[in-house]
Amino acid sequence: MLQPVPKPAAEVSTLMANLGREARNAARVVALASSATKNQALRVAAGAIRKETPAILAANALDVADARARGTAGSFIDRLTLDEKRIEAMARGLEDIADLPDPVGRVLATFERPNGLKIERVSTPLGVVGVIYESRPNVTADAGALCLKAGNAAILRGGSEGMRSSHAIHECLEAGLKAAGLPEAAISLVPISDRAAVGAMLAGLDGAIDVIVPRGGKSLVARVQHEARVPVFAHLEGIVHVFVHKGADLDMAKTIVLNAKMRRTGICGAAETLLVDAACAGTHLAPLVKMLLDAGCEVRGDAATQAADSRVRPASEEDWRTEYLDAIISARVVDGLDAAIDHIETYGSHHTDAIVTNDEAAAARFLSEVDSAIVAHNASTQFADGGEFGFGAEIGIATGRMHARGPVGVEQLTSFKYRVHGAGQTRP
Amino acid sequence: MLQPVPKPAAEVSTLMANLGREARNAARVVALASSATKNQALRVAAGAIRKETPAILAANALDVADARARGTAGSFIDRLTLDEKRIEAMARGLEDIADLPDPVGRVLATFERPNGLKIERVSTPLGVVGVIYESRPNVTADAGALCLKAGNAAILRGGSEGMRSSHAIHECLEAGLKAAGLPEAAISLVPISDRAAVGAMLAGLDGAIDVIVPRGGKSLVARVQHEARVPVFAHLEGIVHVFVHKGADLDMAKTIVLNAKMRRTGICGAAETLLVDAACAGTHLAPLVKMLLDAGCEVRGDAATQAADSRVRPASEEDWRTEYLDAIISARVVDGLDAAIDHIETYGSHHTDAIVTNDEAAAARFLSEVDSAIVAHNASTQFADGGEFGFGAEIGIATGRMHARGPVGVEQLTSFKYRVHGAGQTRP
Numbered sequence: 001m002l003q004p005v006p007k008p009a010a011e012v013s014t015l016m017a018n019l020g021r022e023a024r025n026a027a028r029v030v031a032l033a034s035s036a037t038k039n040q041a042l043r044v045a046a047g048a049i050r051k052e053t054p055a056i057l058a059a060n061a062l063d064v065a066d067a068r069a070r071g072t073a074g075s076f077i078d079r080l081t082l083d084e085k086r087i088e089a090m091a092r093g094l095e096d097i098a099d100l101p102d103p104v105g106r107v108l109a110t111f112e113r114p115n116g117l118k119i120e121r122v123s124t125p126l127g128v129v130g131v132i133y134e135s136r137p138n139v140t141a142d143a144g145a146l147c148l149k150a151g152n153a154a155i156l157r158g159g160s161e162g163m164r165s166s167h168a169i170h171e172c173l174e175a176g177l178k179a180a181g182l183p184e185a186a187i188s189l190v191p192i193s194d195r196a197a198v199g200a201m202l203a204g205l206d207g208a209i210d211v212i213v214p215r216g217g218k219s220l221v222a223r224v225q226h227e228a229r230v231p232v233f234a235h236l237e238g239i240v241h242v243f244v245h246k247g248a249d250l251d252m253a254k255t256i257v258l259n260a261k262m263r264r265t266g267i268c269g270a271a272e273t274l275l276v277d278a279a280c281a282g283t284h285l286a287p288l289v290k291m292l293l294d295a296g297c298e299v300r301g302d303a304a305t306q307a308a309d310s311r312v313r314p315a316s317e318e319d320w321r322t323e324y325l326d327a328i329i330s331a332r333v334v335d336g337l338d339a340a341i342d343h344i345e346t347y348g349s350h351h352t353d354a355i356v357t358n359d360e361a362a363a364a365r366f367l368s369e370v371d372s373a374i375v376a377h378n379a380s381t382q383f384a385d386g387g388e389f390g391f392g393a394e395i396g397i398a399t400g401r402m403h404a405r406g407p408v409g410v411e412q413l414t415s416f417k418y419r420v421h422g423a424g425q426t427r428p
Numbered sequence: 429m430l431q432p433v434p435k436p437a438a439e440v441s442t443l444m445a446n447l448g449r450e451a452r453n454a455a456r457v458v459a460l461a462s463s464a465t466k467n468q469a470l471r472v473a474a475g476a477i478r479k480e481t482p483a484i485l486a487a488n489a490l491d492v493a494d495a496r497a498r499g500t501a502g503s504f505i506d507r508l509t510l511d512e513k514r515i516e517a518m519a520r521g522l523e524d525i526a527d528l529p530d531p532v533g534r535v536l537a538t539f540e541r542p543n544g545l546k547i548e549r550v551s552t553p554l555g556v557v558g559v560i561y562e563s564r565p566n567v568t569a570d571a572g573a574l575c576l577k578a579g580n581a582a583i584l585r586g587g588s589e590g591m592r593s594s595h596a597i598h599e600c601l602e603a604g605l606k607a608a609g610l611p612e613a614a615i616s617l618v619p620i621s622d623r624a625a626v627g628a629m630l631a632g633l634d635g636a637i638d639v640i641v642p643r644g645g646k647s648l649v650a651r652v653q654h655e656a657r658v659p660v661f662a663h664l665e666g667i668v669h670v671f672v673h674k675g676a677d678l679d680m681a682k683t684i685v686l687n688a689k690m691r692r693t694g695i696c697g698a699a700e701t702l703l704v705d706a707a708c709a710g711t712h713l714a715p716l717v718k719m720l721l722d723a724g725c726e727v728r729g730d731a732a733t734q735a736a737d738s739r740v741r742p743a744s745e746e747d748w749r750t751e752y753l754d755a756i757i758s759a760r761v762v763d764g765l766d767a768a769i770d771h772i773e774t775y776g777s778h779h780t781d782a783i784v785t786n787d788e789a790a791a792a793r794f795l796s797e798v799d800s801a802i803v804a805h806n807a808s809t810q811f812a813d814g815g816e817f818g819f820g821a822e823i824g825i826a827t828g829r830m831h832a833r834g835p836v837g838v839e840q841l842t843s844f845k846y847r848v849h850g851a852g853q854t855r856p
Contacts, residue, residue: 028773032797111818117807119817124799126829210829231659231830252852259854345456354848367847369460371552379545379850388855389547389846390539401554401638401843402659403831415829418817419795420782422807424680426687427816 007192015192016200019155020208022185023128027153030186031125035102037180042145045176046094049141052172053087059168060137067161079135080162090141090169093393094176097145100392103410104151118421123414125151127210130201131395132157132224134216137165143213144173144187146395150413153186155209157201159216160193167191204230213395213408218323233408235373235399237323238268238351240381243340243366244288246279247359252378253284254291256356259380262295266325268397269352269374269384273320274331275340276305281333292329302332320347337362341369348372350399352384373399373406435620443620444628447583448636450613451556455581458614459553463530465608470526470573473604474519477569480600481515487596488565495589507563508590518569518597521821522604525573528820531838532579546849551842553579555638558629559823560585560652562644565593571641572601572615574823578841581614583637585629587644588621595619632658641824641836646751661836663801663827665751666696666779668809671768671794672716674707675787680806681712682719684784687808690723694753696825697780697802697812701748702759703768704733709761720757730760748775765790769797776800778827780812801827801834 007015030038049056060082067077109121129147131154133139140156147154158166170189177184190197201209202224211231214224221234242260244253260271274292276285286308292299293311300315301308312331319330320343334340344353354376355366363377374384384407386394391409398404404412435443458466477484488510495505537549557575559582561567568584575582586594598617605612618625629637630652639659642652649662670688672681688699702720704713714736720727721739728743729736740759747758748771762768772781782804783794791805802812812835814822819837826832832840 028799031799113816113818117811117816124829249852255852255854263855371456371459372845374846374848376848377850378852379848380854382855383545383848383853388541388545390541401552405843406846415833417800418802418834420802420804420807420811422805424677424683424806425811426683426808427691427810 007194009196012192012194012196013200016190016197016205019188019190020128020205023153023155023188024208026183026185027125027128029183030148030153031104031151033151033182037182038102038148038151039098041148041176041180041182042094042098043176044179045141045145045173046091046098048172048175049087049091049094049169052168053084056087056165056168057082057084059164063137063162063164072161076135076161080137080165082137082165086138090138093138093142094145097149097393097410100149100410103149103414108416115425116423117425120419120421121416122419123411124417126413126415128153128155128208129413130155130157130209130212130230132198132201132212132214132216132220134159134220135162136215137162137169139215140166140169140189141173142393143215143395144170146393146410146413148186150410152413153188155188155190155201155205157190157197163193199227202228202230215396231402233396233398233400233404233412235268235349235351235397237349238270238384239273239321239323239347239349240269240271240351240384241273241275241344241348241353242271242381243275243334243344243353243355244277244280244284245337245340245355245357245359245362245366246277247357247362248277248280248284249356249358250284250287253356254288256354256378256380257288258291258295260354260382261292261297261329262327263380263382265327267382269382270325271381272323272329273347274329275334275343276331277337277340278333278335285333289331296327298328300328300330304333305331323349337365341366344370344372351397352376352381354379354381373397435622437624440620440622440624441628444618444625444633447616447618448556448633450611451581451583451616452636454611454613455553455556457611458576458581459532459579461579461610465610466530466576466579467526469576469604469608469610470522471604472607473569473573473601474522474526476600476603477515477519477522477597480596481512484515484593484596485510485512487592491565491590491592500589504563504589508565508593510565510593514566518566521566521570522573525577525821525838528577528838531577531842536844543853544851545853548847548849549844550847551839552845554841554843556581556583556636557841558583558585558637558640558658560626560629560640560642560644560648562587562648563590564643565590565597567643568594568597568617569601570821571643571823572598574821574838574841576614578838580841581616583616583618583629583633585618585626591621627655630655630657639831643824659830661824661826661828661832661840663696663777663779663825665777666698666812667701667749667751667775667777668697668699668779668812669701669703669772669776669781670699670809671703671762671772671781671783672705672708672712673765673768673783673785673787673790673794674705675785675790676705676708676712677784677786678712678715681784682716684782684806684808685716686719686723688782688810689720689725689757690755691808691810693755695810697810698753699809700751700757701775702757703762703771704759705765705768706761706763713761717759724755726756728756728758732761733759751777765793769794772798772800779825780804780809782807782809801825
């Protein structure tokens, strides 16, 4: 069992550089591996995770005991803690990823040129994916498997608090790779807890890392976005809006708003701000606000919203920019579709935003003009999830506009190349 | 006429920050502009360029005179110099871009979910594109037009030596934007020659720039790749290989090698290294080498190649890593397909590589295993060009694996979003 003992900086730097080189070499092998080989690795790993459940639980118990002894917060302990159900879900997750179609080698476009050249754009792996995560040990399995399925090598750096758990899970992934004849460096786990290891990854390990995916709280993501010298797939926060347009059916608006806010309040697709069209505020605002308050949601509103229910507290300017991740919502009346879009573009985070309306033209404008990764019409914002999109699984949700946007599944973990098929053509 | 007078750093920084803010605001407008509006801007700009040919030539004459007075190299002067033919080509280029299909709003994928949600992945603009270029004033028109067509705002920073020419061309683009009712900041030209302006762009102008495209020599691209804190679409060099496999027809190999090397030696798709399969070296090597030498190409070879013709000079280790961009080629015999792929992966730059063979299985392996943006079978490497690919025009060729790869046309200047169409669905 690895102990989280800090190492001298030079040692960390050498170790990380080696890890990068080995991952790059492994990436070349994994990129050319057949679907059957990659899926065998995933299925054997799933079996190993089931078989090793007692060992994983024992490792996790040590991590949890240490975290408790350090007085770590309860929510952190909850994310860190594994049980048989969570371990079974991890194993099933690997099998689900094995069942997905292979994202590598898809012909994305074909063009025949007048000179007879046939050009294909074909999906290829991205290369080496660095994943930096915090407390949840299951990211070890999920992220490693998604990268492998897409033909990439993964370098995983889990939080030091869960290192024993991650290590136990990683041994099962290694068993899968070994059984399939793939290099173990295809999924490597950074074996040290030093923060300098994260710094080395953010610098790109001398070009060995193609992209970094942070999985964790806002401070981790902010650090990664600020310091990374390589591309990052991430979202800093989800300041998610539901706009109830004058053309909205009140019952549908109530159902969607309640689900968008209260189904789970701690996920990035949870609504944080309710916008109600002035043209329907007279009929829709009070029932929506009452419903939220009655469901145990604190409401912070503008003057109109405060007037609708005496339990509403005043919203400050800061509230419009706040991702509560809790049973709190900010609410205001806006003067029509344009004002709603303006509010979202001013205060939003380009993650997920929804309109409720039966007016198709208004919906079309909202979907077109709101510049967010996911825009929804008459649907809850909590569908912002790779599984719900049918991607099988996701490594995260991205709000950047480069390469990946929205839920990042195996398809977005690929790049492409052009294959040119000729019969001796030369360029005049 | 703007004069290239350096400004105090604080002034540069304020000016660039304003430019960034205005470009970001303009990007929101251009993103929603109709195809007709964007195409009108391009067509009016083309007309203005034709009409203002005398003014553009006069501005260019001043730039050229200054460059000559500074003793600038002849090749630089050639790239800087405009004539009526080059100006007409610029105008036609804008019209060609107007004729392309609109890359924004394409439905890239659609999935119906079991709960009835209909999810579409739709192409959207990227945002703000920074273009940093050197001597060629026509990049002002080409790059500005490509960005506009894809619904992006462009911030163009041309070399100080061509600033008067770029400014005259930019005025024509502004006339087009104005006529179409689009904000002039949709295509802005950095009006100062200070190097600090480039630094500000590489830092991303406080998040205003989404991607940078460098157009110019290796030192410019290297600086941009090294310093940029935003994504870059570029290739540092094109170390392009042609592998003549044992299954190659000699006549086809001669035609392709000659075209790949000698059609134009200064472009990135020009071959720099010839690899000949040991299994056919006895019949193919000497004729290929003789043909190149007779065509005026210097050949630097390994021992076998030197033995094939007394005019061959010895190649050093450095030659395999060199992009000559000249009538020079390195050549060696390799021990079959695997050795050829190894050589390309070791020394290549992942730009464009070709195999000549009638063996389909060998070709398939080459196209799959060589990890380059463009891999070609029985075709010249000089087809590595957006126009030849049918993209209409290109802003450059990228060798990175993120977002864009190969020729970057209007399609790769877009991102995407997800549109979710519901009927009141909530997540269970």
